[in-house]
Amino acid sequence: MAKHFKTVMTHFSRYLPPGRVTNDDLSKLMDTNDAWITERSGIRERRFVEEPTTTSDLAIEAVKKILEESKLKPSDFDYIIASTLSPDFYFPGIAPIVQHKLGFPMIPAVDIRVQCSAFVYSTQLADAMIKSGQYKRILLVFSDVQSKLLDLTTN
Numbered sequence: 001m002a003k004h005f006k007t008v009m010t011h012f013s014r015y016l017p018p019g020r021v022t023n024d025d026l027s028k029l030m031d032t033n034d035a036w037i038t039e040r041s042g043i044r045e046r047r048f049v050e051e052p053t054t055t056s057d058l059a060i061e062a063v064k065k066i067l068e069e070s071k072l073k074p075s076d077f078d079y080i081i082a083s084t085l086s087p088d089f090y091f092p093g094i095a096p097i098v099q100h101k102l103g104f105p106m107i108p109a110v111d112i113r114v115q116c117s118a119f120v121y122s123t124q125l126a127d128a129m130i131k132s133g134q135y136k137r138i139l140l141v142f143s144d145v146q147s148k149l150l151d152l153t154t155n
Helices: 023-027 034-041 055-070 094-101 115-131
Strands: 019-022 045-048 079-083 109-112 138-142
Touching (some): 019 023, 023 034, 079 094, 094 138, 109 115, 115 138
Antiparallel strands (some): 019 045
């Protein structure tokens, strides 16, 4: 008789960089204003990173919070899936950087780079891997830094 494994997401965390940029801040750099942005998007502020902060740095802070709050240890995980459209480097991706910097054991650590659909693909992959019985606890990491890529001019 085949074993059936249930997939459950048990812990969630987030980390936002401290740099807040308001619509009024943007209006000093480009031809826009708070009312125009808010009316069209509902956005009043966003977070920007300061150099030398990287995508993996944000991920690491969120994972540290998970480990702290859950009382889990890196050795409790047997796979890492990280999703980003803005890795620190083209190669390696952020998954092995997170793995190394936080002292995870030598387990598979892969990046999935499919932009907005990364959450769907990553959770589907983790679900299938757990249901197969091959893995029990997978760390999913989603992190992006886009503020470094923006043209903050009217152009």
